[in-house]
Amino acid sequence: MIPEPPLLIIGPMANDPDLAYLPWCETAAENIIVNRAKFKDLEMVEVIFDAMTFLVSRLTAAEMSHCLATGKYRPPRRNLHASGLSAIGIAPGDNLASASHLPTVNKRLLLLGKWIGESVTASAVAWQPSGRISDFTDFVTAWTSIWLAGPHLPISGRRSHRDDRVIGVSG
Template sequence: MDSKLSLFIWAQLPPDFYLSQLEGWTDAESRIARSPSQFDHRDHMEMIFNGLTFSLFHFDAEDMAQTAAQYATNPYEQNLSRSSLSAIGIMPADHIASGKHSETINNYLLQLARYVGLEIDAKFILWQPSQQTMAFSQFLGVTNHQGQNDPISIPLQMALIEQSDGTIHTNGLRYFCEQEIRFKPSFGFAPEALRKRAVHIAQKIAASGKISERKKTDGLFEGELVMLTPDNKSQWVDAAIVADDPRQLH
């Protein structure tokens, strides 16, 4: 299994399923077609979505059994691990892989997953970088309501984890900018207030790129500033909220 694969679509596929059975789709905004050279492959092919190429891989239930067992903290894990579901993995093709973090490529990846999932009657979606799974019906709702300027689909592509000391950190942001962020409790902010700000800052970093030096950026509300401080290896960014107006503490 390719370690670069991030998105998996789980479904009850017949033993004789071939990826080449997938049809293309054309509507007012999208044109998706199979790459002409990939018609006869059972477990690998490429699809072209509005000019961008994505690689698809088919894995049978035995291939996916170990992967399913890794997600014990997710509410859907029991359904996954007890099932005989196969999966289709999707990732940007090699020649656009370096731009996987771009809003356009990421959005097309998610939209392609919608088309494929609808055709194969998908049950679950797995996004490995954030270790998140969700029902396919929920995935349809999340991607329907994703903001046009949001480079990350939350909660699928990024999880927020709260530590015992109140620190909240991201899990999955690294896919887009090679680092995660963490907020430590400050100014009496409630956990939900920190979560909102973590999402806001994560979307900004995903759009603008890796933070390599200490800097201030605009916070969630007017007049609020957030100090961003990367660690020595730039793998983590500590975020500290600068708020002079107590009305911002929500």
Template sequence: MNPEPPLLIIASIADDLDLAHLPWSEPARARVSVNSAKFNELEIVEVIVDGMPFLLSRLSTAETAQKFSEQKFERLFCGAPSSNDSAIGVGPRDMLISARHLPEVNHRLLLLGKWIGESLAASAAAWLPSGRLASFSYFEETVAEYLAGGPFPSLFQTSFAEIEKGLFVTRGLNYFTGQEVRLTAPSGYSVSDVAKRLVRIITDIATRGKIDSPAQAQGIVDGETLNFLPSDDLAHLDITITNRAIKTPPASICSQTRRQ
């Protein structure tokens, strides 16, 4: 069974658009093959990019509106989709699920979304696992930079929030590794301080896989140590930061979060 597509490309799309005959650009046509017979009578087509299989699915205007009413999205440089917008979902085939964290797979999924959006003059792109909705121009620029050897697009494909003083949780890492982070920072750390460390942690886990045993790592400043403790089911990774330069003790991980 194929899961819900993580990526939505949002545009004003004609009702009679055929997913099997998208107006691909020349570079896309050279690398994409379409297998429309795989899911006959469904609004789904299989697309092969460089030998890797992905699925495209069509969301009507009503289905698109329902998606954005059911799930809360944080917007990046864009407004909410209009009532005339619909979407095309992009996701990996079931045989790629265990390889979703590999840059080779993520590159091609995002590239496919970029090609589709460019061909349809898309207005926005949404990444469902992180709850991010971005203008298509931002998505296009971020993906181009990533494909050119730039950083993992953590701002789009993941997010984090401070749920209580000093306790930060991620969203979106589960898609790549089946694991989310709960980080507890010392009282002297600002949100900006934590963000610098979380971006590095997120990128490492998203591209290399989950941490499955207790570990320690040197922080980004002298005297700083990151302590890693995965939950028994590996669904969460508790991280505490200790810093010898800070006299006040770090906040402790709440016992109720350990039991989750």
């Protein structure tokens, strides 16, 4: 079974981007391995980062519109024009299924999301555990200033007293 991705990188993308050949930013390209053989004929690839596997999948604009219409995510403070936007989903791989609550796993997943977002010029990020959508620049700011500097991670139901614009940061 393919897990629902807890992290969605949202933005205007080509109708059918080949995930096996994403234009990875230089830092990502130096730190990851893309397993192109695991999911032939599916719109999904396995990415290996620090010996952890992550599943990277694509949501079409129609799938993304449906996902937003379900009410799973609270809208961002800034107006996000979601019509016509597609997304790339990131989920922990099989070997991380029971470790997805660990900070190390979440930090790698979020860093992978940052790299993918930079590679595809993302406009927003949706973090399913918190039910929040954030502007991509706010996500990057939070990653570099809060999450990288300490134990703060985006978890459901809590928001930072330092910066509540980002996607549910504990503080």
